[in-house]
Amino acid sequence: MQKKHRLIFLATVLAGLILFYFGVDTWMKQKQVQQNQPPPIVIKPVAPVKPKTQESNQTTKKEVKQEEQKKEEPKKMVQKQETQEKREVKKSEKNEVKQTQEKKDVKVAKKVPKTEKKAANLRTYKFQVGAFRYRENAYKMAKIVRSKGFDAQVVKVGSLYRVYAYVKAKNYWEAKREIKKHFKDAIFVRK
Known part of the structure; x- marks a missing residue:
């Protein structure tokens, strides 16, 4: 029985090789035929030149x-308008930043006594919120982390840029809950 199976196997292998x-x-023959033929000649029509x-x-x-x-006049006008718009946007952004900083300063001034009491009980926990191949992407993520109210750090490890978020909380579970609100894939690194 095994001899039959071996013969069938060898026959199919032989048929496959053939x-x-x-x-x-046949493929090699087609290649040789294609290589022996010269490439087609393409002639581009040229417009007649008029003597001036x-x-x-x-x-x-x-x-x-x-x-x-x-043609340049409208471009210059558009450029002037764009620069004026950019200046206005920058001024409005500066004003907004100043206003938010003033609000934060007021809030911080009010909360100082409470944070002093709580600061003694809080610990800092480190979570990895991202790992990126390109530095620019890592810094974009760090900016997002800071905008959410956490401290952020970018560290190059091997070929990756890792983004860490630092969370202050009473215990690990509270820190994890806080970071997972904003970053679902955050990984705990250390206290």
């Missing part, structure tokens, strides 16, 4: 300069 050989052989007189050259140069000036 088919493979003929397939490769000196007067027509001078008038066309003037017209070209005038057209360029006309």
Whole structure:
């Protein structure tokens, strides 16, 4: 019984090799035929060149300069408008930042006595919230972490930039709950 199985196996392998050989052989023949044929010649039509007189050259140069000036004028106006808009945006952002800083300063001034009492009981827990191949992406994530109210740090480990968030809490469970509100995939690193 085993001899039959071996013979069948060998026969199928032999048939496969034969088919493979003929397939490769025909493919090689096609390649040789394609290599022997020269590439097709492509001729691009060229527009006839009209001879110009000196007067027509001078008038066309003037017209070209005038057209360029006309094209540049709207661009300059748009650029001026864009720079003015950017300045206005920057001013409004500065005003918003000042206002938020003033609000934070007021809030911090009010909360100072409470935080002093709680600071003695709080511990700092370190969570990894991301690992990135590119430095720019890691710093973008760190900015997001800071915007959520956590301290952030970017550390290069091997070829990756890891982003760590520092959470102050009474215990591990409270810290984990706080970080998971904002970053579901955060991983605990250490106290």
